[in-house]
Amino acid sequence: MNDFSNDLKYILQVAINSSKAAGDFVLKNMQKATKIDFKGRVNMVTGVDKGSQEIIVSEILKEFPGAGILAEESGESNVESDFKWIIDPLDGTTNFVHGFPCFAVSIAVEINGRIKVAVVHDPYHQETFYAIEGGGAYLNGSKIRVSQVNRLINSLLATGFPYELNEYFYKNMEIFKALYQKCQGIRRAGAATIDMCYVACGRFDGYWEFYLNPWDVAAGYLIVKEAGGKLSNASGREFSIYGHEYVATNGLIHDEILSVIKNFV
Numbered sequence: 001m002n003d004f005s006n007d008l009k010y011i012l013q014v015a016i017n018s019s020k021a022a023g024d025f026v027l028k029n030m031q032k033a034t035k036i037d038f039k040g041r042v043n044m045v046t047g048v049d050k051g052s053q054e055i056i057v058s059e060i061l062k063e064f065p066g067a068g069i070l071a072e073e074s075g076e077s078n079v080e081s082d083f084k085w086i087i088d089p090l091d092g093t094t095n096f097v098h099g100f101p102c103f104a105v106s107i108a109v110e111i112n113g114r115i116k117v118a119v120v121h122d123p124y125h126q127e128t129f130y131a132i133e134g135g136g137a138y139l140n141g142s143k144i145r146v147s148q149v150n151r152l153i154n155s156l157l158a159t160g161f162p163y164e165l166n167e168y169f170y171k172n173m174e175i176f177k178a179l180y181q182k183c184q185g186i187r188r189a190g191a192a193t194i195d196m197c198y199v200a201c202g203r204f205d206g207y208w209e210f211y212l213n214p215w216d217v218a219a220g221y222l223i224v225k226e227a228g229g230k231l232s233n234a235s236g237r238e239f240s241i242y243g244h245e246y247v248a249t250n251g252l253i254h255d256e257i258l259s260v261i262k263n264f265v
């Protein structure tokens with residue numbers, strides 16, 4: 001850990017506390033009538049997404065007035081700050097609306113351009129994944145590691161599809177077909193943050209997706225990295241939360257999965 005370690009631990013505690021407060025609110029409102037708006041044909045936003053975000057942002061600003069915020073339901077504020085809190089107040093909204101228990105609250109803290117702290121809290125299963133840069137990754141206080149599966153044919157993979165039927169959707173359908181024949185199974189559970197945390201703790205061996213937003217992948221990125229995993233874009237170049245291509249694996253199957261994905265990008 002670096003010199004900042006105490007500060008980072010404090011930031012982590014604030015992130016965990018606010019993700020749990022928001023998660024309690026999300027859970028309390030599960031399967032209750034809630035106002036649903038549409039950001040696209042199937043891209044829903046509920047009052048719960050907005051309420052969860054209000055809880056998180058107010059907790060953060062109470063502790064760190066003037067902090068930079070990049071949050072799904074309100075965009076960016078205080079952009080001049082060196083600290084940027086990147087927030088998905090409810091990842092897996094479609095699941096949430098249908099009562100399918102796979103959704104999470106995700107918070108990452110970027111300091112001078114690097115993700116230093118990350119939390120993904122799944123309120124339904126009471127699982128809190130978190131990491132500090134250089135300090136390993138944890139699930140409910142226990143250290144987690146990626147899996148040891150070293151061949152694609154023995155792997156369980158995860159992916160997701162964008163809401164819009166754009167070029168990435170069609171590309172990913174082709175990749176899905178190609179990879180399906182080369183692994184043990186592919187899951188599309190509907191919450192990118194959870195997919196990535198499941199790679200981090202070894203439930204999945206690999207994950208890929210296209211065309212997400214920084215709040216979908218920022219926390220998952222650090223948690224996978226700190227759990228010993230590998231991340232890149234679809235061509236094997238550096239992973240960016242601001243890019244459009246995301247591959248995260250246990251490291252052991254990374255080259256093999258890329259050798260398939262590369263044919264389609």
Ligand code: IPD
Nearest residue numbers: 090091092093160161190191192
């Ligand atoms: C979505 C989920 C899903 C992914 C979508 C995301 P949201 O986030 O992470 O797994 O495939 O493209 O937008 O809208 O539920 O926060």
Ligand code: CA
Nearest residue numbers: 088091092216
């Ligand atoms: Ca999301």
Ligand code: CA
Nearest residue numbers: 072088090091
């Ligand atoms: Ca969301």
